[in-house]
Amino acid sequence: MTTQPGDSYASRFPYVVPHSLDDLTGPRHGSVTWPRGDRRTYDLDDADAQHAFYEHVLVDAATVTELxxxxxxxxxxALWPQLRPPRYCVRRWHDTFPELATPGSGGIWQ
Structure with a gap:
C-alpha cells in the first residue's frame, strides 16, 4: 500500500483480511476472549457484545490466523451492515469481498 501526502495513520494501518470468507471459522455462540482492549471477554449470545467484539477484532487482529x-x-x-469499523478497514474488506459492498447488503458503506 502506497501512502500519499495527507494520508492519516488510519489509512496506513495494516488491517488484515482473510483470503476467503470461508476461512472465518470462529465461534458463533458462547463466551470469547480478545486479548487487547479494555474489555477482554465477550458473550456472543448478546447482540451488543457481538458488535463490540467484531469491531475490535476487525481493527485489532494482527494476523490472518488470529482474525x-x-x-x-x-x-x-449478519453483522456487517451494522458494524462501524474505520472506513479504511471497510475499504480493505470491500476490495477483497465486493459482495459485502453490493446494494442490498445494508449499512452505511453504500
Whole structure:
C-alpha cells in the first residue's frame, strides 16, 4: 500500500483480511476472549457484545490466523451492515469481498 501526502495513520494501518470468507471459522455462540482492549471477554449470545467484539477484532487482529479463529463467516455476514469499523478497514474488506459492498447488503458503506 502506497501512502500519499495527507494520508492519516488510519489509512496506513495494516488491517488484515482473510483470503476467503470461508476461512472465518470462529465461534458463533458462547463466551470469547480478545486479548487487547479494555474489555477482554465477550458473550456472543448478546447482540451488543457481538458488535463490540467484531469491531475490535476487525481493527485489532494482527494476523490472518488470529482474525480467522476469532470471527465466524455467518455471524460476520449478519453483522456487517451494522458494524462501524474505520472506513479504511471497510475499504480493505470491500476490495477483497465486493459482495459485502453490493446494494442490498445494508449499512452505511453504500
Amino acid at each position: 480467522c479463529s476469532a470471527l465466524n463467516k455467518d455471524l460476520l455476514l
